[in-house]
Amino acid sequence: MNKLLPYILFLFFLIPQLFAQTIIKGRITDKKGEALPGANVFIKGSYDGASSDAEGNFSFRTSRKDTATLAASFVGYENYAQKITLNNATLELTIQMQESMNVLNTVTITAGTFEASDSKKMVMLKPLDIVTTAGGGADITAVMQLLPGAQRVGEQEGLFVRGGSANETKTVIDGMIVQNPFFSSTPDVPQRGRFTPFMFKGTSFSTGGYSAQYGQALSSVLLLNTKDKTDDASGWNIGANLAGLGATYTHKGSISGSVYYTNLSPFFNLMKSNVLFDKAPQGINTSLTINENLTKNSSLKVYGTYSDSQSSMLFPSYDDAGTHYSFDLKNKNLFTNGTYQVNFDEGRWVLLTGLSYSHNTDRIKIGNDDGDRLDERTQARAVMTRLFGKNNASSVLFGAEFHAIRVGNIYNEYDFRLKDNYSAAFVETEVYLTPKLAGRFGMRTEYTSVISKANIAPRISLAYKTGQYSQVSLAAGQFYQTPEKNYLYLNQQLGYELANHLILNYQLIKNDRTFRIEGFKKDYKNLVLEHTNYYDPNPYRFPTGPTDNSGKGYAQGFDVFFRDKKSIKSGEFWLTYSFLDTERLFRNYQKATTPTFASKHNVSVVYKQFFEKIGTNVGVTFTHTSGRPNYDFATTSFTPEYTKPYQNVSLSASHIRTIKGNFIVFYATLDNVFARKNVFGYRYSGDGKQRFEVIPPMYRTFFIGLSMNLSKQMSKPKEADLDNL
Incomplete structure (x- = not known):
């Protein structure tokens, strides 16, 4: 989509x-x-x-x-x-x-992590924060890109964190890796995430140094934990906007079913697009959620979704000026996720088990050529946690997980397929060494059958309380990842890629104001390097040369974050700045250089204001990203030519009204207010003599819609209700 x-x-x-x-x-x-x-x-x-x-x-x-x-x-x-x-x-x-x-329970491990799911810790982004952030499009990943350490790469979906590529970040729901967190990829048109923010308690975005519970991510994990059952409410919610129609019914807070029909034709009829559509994106999505407290000590969560979508686009042919080729995509995606949690011995022991299955198929036709993509993952996970110490502040956990993975790519007569059985075990303890010093020590081991190799990854985090409202944190560890599938199709003798993280953090939280500064150093080793005689900048190319693990690189820099929810009545403001210095020798690069997806400076400014008397929330977001490097076709010097800086100003507004006892939310957004002609990079003709700009699908977008709740049991919300979601 x-x-x-x-x-x-x-x-x-x-x-x-x-x-x-x-x-x-x-x-x-x-x-x-x-x-x-x-x-x-x-x-x-x-x-x-x-x-x-x-x-x-x-x-x-x-x-x-x-x-x-x-x-x-x-x-x-x-x-x-x-x-x-x-x-x-x-x-x-x-x-x-x-x-x-003593104040043992007041120190929190924070280096590399932004928490939003623990009421005892710093709250960063609740679901309402995400949907009311202008320029985010109510999309979790898009809003995460406004936080320190992340940046926007406008031609591709995913989280790019501290010099890492999109495949170095994993999305995890209730401990389970999501195989396809985004709608299916199309050339130079980034896709949004598949999940609504209101499925989750909040977000925990790790920019590095993350827990030993998770792996297969060189740079970052985005942790999403689904909501617990909190009430027995029943009712309908119906929504309509320029992208389609949807309805959700919830029964006694336990079972919820949804259906959405999507068709972007009305939207494209109103807005001028830089992409030619032979068939506008359309499809249907259904989901079912079961959330039940089985006993006072146990709960069951089950989520399943199925989507069927299609689109047909016309892209310029880079070899013949003025001509186009078609890119037809039909996608079917199934995802199910279930977890069971039980605690015993008065809550001192907690067992969490999970099962998940995902299946994704893309039927692609590029001009006269046929291609298919297949992704399938079955996984099981179990984690046992023992709480101890005063107020159960300390803990030790141990767990294991298993994944059966099947992937494939078919293009005309080429048929590439892989099967991988991936398993991992981990142990981690969080203890308070002194009243002001907390430590988290973990170890993770993994085995991947496709390359028949294992690894052991130690992790450590420390936090020291420097004052009543401040602390410093340190995190370090090793993080492994199996090479990308396109390389494994041709060479299964490759080894794990490796990143060593070192992070130092200071934060001050007082009176609804947060200040945070963090420095980091990341060393890459054993990256996959393709040995070719020339550089091809086409990001969709298939490997052609021999490969090994001789690649390397580094990323270093610092982030600053400030959030103020106190100074402006019924309003808030946040400011983010990130500095990045990075180089890599990997893929088909001929020398170590800054990768094309990395930018040195990233700034985000977000402001929101709620007007209680008129039930309206407005927001504005400004983003600035310095130019990204571009390297000419077949270059050997790798002298970068930088794109112009990316800038965007976005507006959003939502208004709540009561009509005959039903509540209706009207919302509108305006993205890239000044229609700045941003450029994300370049594509080349086959001989490298012609160059074409990669631009946004639209320079400016306007979007409106409404959501109506068919229930008469509720009263009009106040600002405090919105803030405490």
């Missing part, structure tokens, strides 16, 4: 979650009655909660029913817990916290 298939899922799940049935408010103090600003208050087992203000006051809503446990935490104080009864009214409390003799 085209990257401009925005927002089909935008806010489809928003309305049912905006409204809560019980208001919980009050004040948090110490035993002397002094206010404790910035304390976390939340319902255990959910993500309903808030932070206290300068006077210690807090207020939030929850859709939980019957009894629940209200918890509170604050630096230097004992954790607080109290049983409460939720009765669809307003519950007002005064919480008095006791000062702790």
